[in-house]
Amino acid sequence: xxxxxxxxxxxxxxxxxxxxxxxxxxxxxxxxxxxxxxxxxxxxxxxxxxxxxxxxxxxxxxxxxxxxxxxxxxxxxxxxxxxxxxxxxxxxxxxxxxxxxxxxxxxxxxxxxxxxxxxxxxxxxxxxxxxxxxxxxxxxxxxxxxxxxxxxxxxxxxxxxxxxxxxxxxxxxxxxxxxxxxxxxxxxxxxxxxxxxxxxxxxxxxxxxxxxxxxxxxxxxxxxxxxxxxxxxxxxxxxxxxxxxxxxxxxxxxxxxxxxxxxxxxxxxxxxxxxxxxxxxxxxxxxxxxxxxxxxxxxxxxxxxxxxxxxxxxxxxxxxxxxxxxxxxxxxxxxxxxxxxxxxxxxxxxxxxxxxxxxxxxxx
Amino acid sequence: xxxxxxxxxxxxxxxxxxxxxxxxxxxxxxxxxxxxxxxxxxxxxxxxxxxxxxxxxxxxxxxxxxxxxxxxxxxxxxxxxxxxxxxxxxxxxxxxxxxxxxxxxxxxxxxxxxxxxxxxxxxxxxxxxxxxxxxxxxxxxxxxxxxxxxxxxxxxxxxxxxxxxxxxxxxxxxxxxxxxxxxxxxxxxxxxxxxxxxxxxxxxxxxxxxxxxxxxxxxxxxxxxxxxxxxxxxxxxxxxxxxxxxxxxxxxxxxxxxxxxxxxxxxxxxxxxxxxxxxxxxxxxxxxxxxxxxxxxxxxxxxxxxxxxxxxxxxxxxxxxxxxxxxxxxxxxxxxxxxxxxxxxxxxxxxxxxxxxxxxxxxx
Numbered sequence: 001x002x003x004x005x006x007x008x009x010x011x012x013x014x015x016x017x018x019x020x021x022x023x024x025x026x027x028x029x030x031x032x033x034x035x036x037x038x039x040x041x042x043x044x045x046x047x048x049x050x051x052x053x054x055x056x057x058x059x060x061x062x063x064x065x066x067x068x069x070x071x072x073x074x075x076x077x078x079x080x081x082x083x084x085x086x087x088x089x090x091x092x093x094x095x096x097x098x099x100x101x102x103x104x105x106x107x108x109x110x111x112x113x114x115x116x117x118x119x120x121x122x123x124x125x126x127x128x129x130x131x132x133x134x135x136x137x138x139x140x141x142x143x144x145x146x147x148x149x150x151x152x153x154x155x156x157x158x159x160x161x162x163x164x165x166x167x168x169x170x171x172x173x174x175x176x177x178x179x180x181x182x183x184x185x186x187x188x189x190x191x192x193x194x195x196x197x198x199x200x201x202x203x204x205x206x207x208x209x210x211x212x213x214x215x216x217x218x219x220x221x222x223x224x225x226x227x228x229x230x231x232x233x234x235x236x237x238x239x240x241x242x243x244x245x246x247x248x249x250x251x252x253x254x255x256x257x258x259x260x261x262x263x264x265x266x267x268x269x270x271x272x273x274x275x276x277x278x279x280x281x282x283x284x285x286x287x288x289x290x291x292x293x294x295x296x297x298x299x300x301x302x303x304x305x306x307x308x309x310x311x312x313x314x315x316x317x318x319x320x321x322x323x324x325x326x327x328x329x330x331x332x333x334x335x336x337x338x339x340x341x342x343x344x345x346x347x348x349x350x351x352x353x354x355x356x357x358x359x360x361x362x363x364x
Numbered sequence: 365x366x367x368x369x370x371x372x373x374x375x376x377x378x379x380x381x382x383x384x385x386x387x388x389x390x391x392x393x394x395x396x397x398x399x400x401x402x403x404x405x406x407x408x409x410x411x412x413x414x415x416x417x418x419x420x421x422x423x424x425x426x427x428x429x430x431x432x433x434x435x436x437x438x439x440x441x442x443x444x445x446x447x448x449x450x451x452x453x454x455x456x457x458x459x460x461x462x463x464x465x466x467x468x469x470x471x472x473x474x475x476x477x478x479x480x481x482x483x484x485x486x487x488x489x490x491x492x493x494x495x496x497x498x499x500x501x502x503x504x505x506x507x508x509x510x511x512x513x514x515x516x517x518x519x520x521x522x523x524x525x526x527x528x529x530x531x532x533x534x535x536x537x538x539x540x541x542x543x544x545x546x547x548x549x550x551x552x553x554x555x556x557x558x559x560x561x562x563x564x565x566x567x568x569x570x571x572x573x574x575x576x577x578x579x580x581x582x583x584x585x586x587x588x589x590x591x592x593x594x595x596x597x598x599x600x601x602x603x604x605x606x607x608x609x610x611x612x613x614x615x616x617x618x619x620x621x622x623x624x625x626x627x628x629x630x631x632x633x634x635x636x637x638x639x640x641x642x643x644x645x646x647x648x649x650x651x652x653x654x655x656x657x658x659x660x661x662x663x664x665x666x667x668x669x670x671x672x673x674x675x676x677x678x679x680x681x682x683x684x685x686x687x688x689x690x691x692x693x694x695x696x697x698x699x700x701x702x703x704x705x706x707x708x709x710x711x712x713x714x715x716x717x718x719x720x721x722x723x724x725x726x727x728x
Contacts, residue, residue, distance in 0.1 A: 076444050080509070080516070087511040090683070115479075118506065118517045119597070142482065145444070147451040152444070153482045154518060233483070319454070 002218050006137065006225040008232055011157045015137060015221050017214055021164040022049055022125065025056040031123060031160040036095035037062040040082060040109040042069040045101040045127050048170050053100060053125070062098070063089055067108075071257060074104045074143050076152060082112040096121045096159070102128035102175075103135040103262070107150070110141030114156035124161040128171055129179025129213075130263050132163040133186075133220035138228040138238075149249070149257070155233050163221070165214050177298050178263025180205060181244075183216050184294060185270060186223040189243045192337030194219050199290065202297045240339045243331040244270030250316035254308045260301070267300035268357065276353040277333040280345055287336050303359050310354045366582050370501065370589040372596055375521045379501060379585050381578055385528040386413055386489065389420040395487060395524040400459035401426040404446060404473040406433040409465040409491050412534050417464060417489070426462070427453055431472075435621060438468045438507050440516060446476040460485045460523070466492035466539075467499040467626070471514070474505030478520030488525040492535055493543025493577075494627050496527040497550075497584035502592040502602075513613070513621070519597050527585070529578050541662050542627025544569060545608075547580050548658060549634060550587040553607045556701030558583050563654065566661050604703045607695040608634030614680035618672045624665070631664035632721065640717040641697040644709060651700050667723050674718045 001018030016027060037060040041050055046066050054062055065085045067073045086095065099109035099122060106124050113122035124136035142153025168176065183205075187195030197219075198205075204212035224241065231238040248269030251260060271292060278288040295302060304313070318328055329343045330350075365382030380391060401424040405414055410430050418426055429449045431437050450459065463473035463486060470488050477486035488500035506517025532540065547569075551559030561583075562569075568576035588605065595602040612633030615624060635656060642652040659666060668677070682692055693707045 076440060080440050083509055083516055084511065087509060087515060115516045115518060117515060118504065118519055140482065145447055145451060147448065151451060151481060152447055152479045154479060155482055 002214070004218065004221050004225060006157070007229040008157060011139075011232075013158055013160050015161040015163065015225070017132075017163045017165065017217050017221065019164065019166045019210070021162045022052050022167070023056050024162075025059070027162070028056055028123075029059070032057075032060065032096050032121075034092075034094045034096045034121070035060060036089070036091045037098065038086065038089070038091065038095070039064040039098045039100055040067070040105060040112070041065075041100040042067055042073075042105055044069040045105070049100060049127065049167065053098075057098075067105075069104075071104055071144070074108050076143050076145075079108055079112050079115070079143050082109070083116055086112075086116055091116070091120075093117045093120055096123065098123045098125060099136075099158075100125045100127065102126065102131045106131055106136050107140075107142050107153070110139070110156055110158065111143055111153055114141050114154035119156065121159045122156075124158045126161070126163055127167040129168055129176055129217070130182055132168075132217050133179060134182045134224065136161050136163070137221055137224045138241075139232070149252070157232075161221075163217055165210055165217065168208065168213060175261065175263075176208070177206065177300060178261040178267070180216075180298050181263040181267035181270065181295075181300055183220050184298075185241075185243055185266065186220045188270060188274070188291065188333065188336060189240045189331070189339035190227070190337060191219070191223055192335070194223070195294075195336050199294055202294055206298065239329075239341050240331055243333075243339050244268075244273050246317055246328075246330055247272040247313070250313050251304065251308065253316050253319075254312055255305060259305065264301055267295055267298070268302055268304070271295055271302055272353055272357055273330065273332055275356060276330070276345060276350055279349040279352060280332070283333050283335060287333075290336070302357075304354075304357045306359050309358055310351055313354045314351070366578070368582065368585050368589060370521070371593040372521060375503075375596075377522055377524050379525040379527065379589070381496075381527045381529065381581050381585065383528065383530045383574070385526045386416050386531070387420050388526075389423075391526070392420055392487075393423070396421075396424065396460050396485075398456075398458045398460045398485070399424060400453070400455045401462065402450065402453070402455065402459070403428040403462045403464050404431070404469060404476070405429075405464040406431055406437075406469055408433040409469070413464060413491065413531065417462075421462075431469075435468055435508070438472050440507050440509075443472055443476050443479070443507050446473070447480055450476075450480055455480070455484075457481045457484055460487065462487045462489060463500075463522075464489045464491065466490065466495045470495055470500050471504075471506050471517070474503070474520055474522065475507055475517055478505050478518035483520065485523045486520075488522045489531075490525070490527055491531040493532055493540055493581070494546055496532075496581050497543060498546045498588065500525050500527070501585055501588045502605075503596070513616070521596075525585075527581055529574055529581065532572065532577060539625065539627075540572070541570065541664060542625040542631070544580075544662050545627040545631035545634065545659075545664055547584050548662075549605075549607055549630065550584045552634060552638070552655065552697065552700060553587075553604045553695070553703035554591070554701060555583070555587050556699070558587070559658075559700050563658055566658055570662065603693075603705050604695055607697075607703050608632075608637050610681055610692075610694055611636040611677070614677050615668065615672065617680050617683075618676055619669060623669065628665055631659055631662070632666055632668070635659055635666055636717055636721055637694065637696055639720060640694070640709060640714055643713040643716060644696070647697050647699060651697075654700065666721075668718075668721045670723050673722055674715055677718045678715070 126136040139157035142150035248265035490500040503521035506514035509515040612629035
């Protein structure tokens with residue numbers, strides 16, 4: 001087992017990475033300082049892991065609250081239901097929530113913990129690769145609004161993160177690969193050596209080699225923890241974590257969040273951002289090719305869905321959260337391992353990039 | 365005009381106290397750093413002050429969103445409506461909300477600001493005495509849940525507080541007096557000299573003497589700001605601000621928040637806490653009498669409503685937010701100007717105190 005630390009002063013917390021963490025009663029006792037514990041999960045994940053986790057927590061006689069599986073349940077009404085459960089069980093400000101699941105469960109549980117009596121403790125137990133390397137680390141919590149994703153939320157750091165690599169055994173291939181997109185992101189934005197390692201080990205990761213996966217999770221979490229420690233509430237450097245996301249969000253929104261997984265949209269978004277970086281003269285053709293090559297090996301979709309053309313994409317990109325007073329900011333690459341935020345890109349080149357990835361173009 | 369400061373590092377903010385602040389366009393320009401401004405108010409307050417405020421903010425072309433007047437609208441659904449307005453108007457993370465009204469408006473607007481895109485700026489313009497001396501300072505925001513008041517919320521400090529003493533001219537007498545209960549609280553818990561000043565000037569305050577009111581607001585805010593600066597998220601000393609509130613909340617909950625104003629319940633709660641402090645030998649009879657005397661002069665109700673007897677009160681007190689693992693903590697007095705938190709009180713004396721204030725007893 002590895003133990004990393006996210007350094008945020010009095011809000012610092014450990015990330016544990018290893019096998020069978022769900023069964024480590026001892027580790028939980030180190031973190032939980034309350035007799036009131038409630039596990040929040042979804043029905044799919046609960047059927048696989050809830051019994052095991054509940055047994056490790058037996059001394060707390062944990063309650064559990066299950067919500068159906070799916071992004072559409074990440075809303076304010078379900079958050080209120082969680083609070084209702086807490087109140088009906090007379091949970092105090094000293095209580096502890098446990099999020100057992102992927103990003104949806106982590107985000108909504110974290111937000112409920114952020115708001116319940118103005119903030120209680122919570123623990124993240126991410127069960128998808130995406131959540132293990134991204135959403136469960138950094139304290140971003142939120143629910144969706146009908147008019148926008150993650151529009152209602154809070155920065156609320158967990159008390160600990162338990163990333164159990166065994167939980168990935170039950171993850172569908174497609175979700176594993178979607179998670180790899182975010183792993184590759186860390187290499188691209190700030191860790192060239194990790195990118196080189198990924199180029200050499202991408203097959204092992206896809207084959208779910210445990211050692212490979214644990215190293216990739218660890219290195220991703222180290223990178224994310226460093227960024228978050230420097231910029232907890234996304235005033236500056238944390239924005240680099242959104243590499244690929246402005247393009248990706250446009251795809252997700254354009255499809256009404258149906259059909260593509262978040263990691264898939266981000267994978268294509270990263271390639272588009274790299275393409276624009278290359279057209280702008282910031283990275284070489286050779287480096288763009290290496291990025292394309294590793295993404296291709298994962299099997300991630302690398303062209304835009306039929307429905308989306310340049311005009312759609314450009315319109316959707318301008319309502320991105322990172323747009324300020326109508327000006328669009330993009331995270332682009334100066335090099336592999338070196339990203340930056342800029343609004344000083346050439347609109348014409350952006351159009352060429354988007355058009356290059358429309359399915360018509362890629363079909364040529 | 366007076367300018368105080370709440371010292372919270374990078375979250376520090378000014379409190380302005382004076383007349384005609386609603387018309388000080390210059391002051392607003394110092395604080396607002398966005399072209400997107402939305403005023404949230406209720407229909408009663410808006411009919412009195414919205415035009416005046418909108419004119420001072422003319423350069424921002426502010427939007428406004430009005431909710432009906434009343435505590436029952438301080439809920440998650442109305443908070444979501446505010447977010448809908450922000451999204452429909454394409455407000456960015458750089459936008460600024462303005463809460464124009466009493467505690468309900470301040471709490472729900474502050475909570476919407478805390479959650480919108482994980483936190484945007486907001487300004488408090490409290491229009492009741494209670495909000496000017498209490499809820500608008502300190503960053504506690506919340507909405508109610510059907511099972512408990514203020515159960516869903518956040519600590520989110522405002523960018524500035526504008527306390528316009530002229531706004532109090534339109535405040536009903538009963539609300540003014542309810543606000544005075546919280547003013548007297550600051551004297552009792554930590555500022556003996558202020559309590560002595562209040563004893564000498566209580567008639568002036570009730571007669572709405574402007575100089576008296578502004579001094580009382582200033583001194584109250586200084587006290588609250590000091591406490592908040594030392595304990596932003598209520599881990600310790602901030603709990604002293606809840607003097608009278610455990611008794612008071614029991615009254616409010618017992619009446620389903622109907623009939624009594626918050627300040628009225630707190631006024632009686634303070635007298636009950638003082639009574640228990642005296643029975644416990646912590647303050648003298650003489651001091652208890654001084655506390656009873658100033659409260660009597662305000663005209664605040666000083667006996668429990670008919671519906672509430674000892675058993676009801678004791679049961680309601682034990683579900684207080686400050687109860688930890690079933691143990692009841694109370695804020696009591698060691699002296700006028702010196703409060704402390706304790707669970708080491710005599711249950712029998714607590715019963716005597718509550719029974720002393722039941723309407724049957726006081727009617728004797």
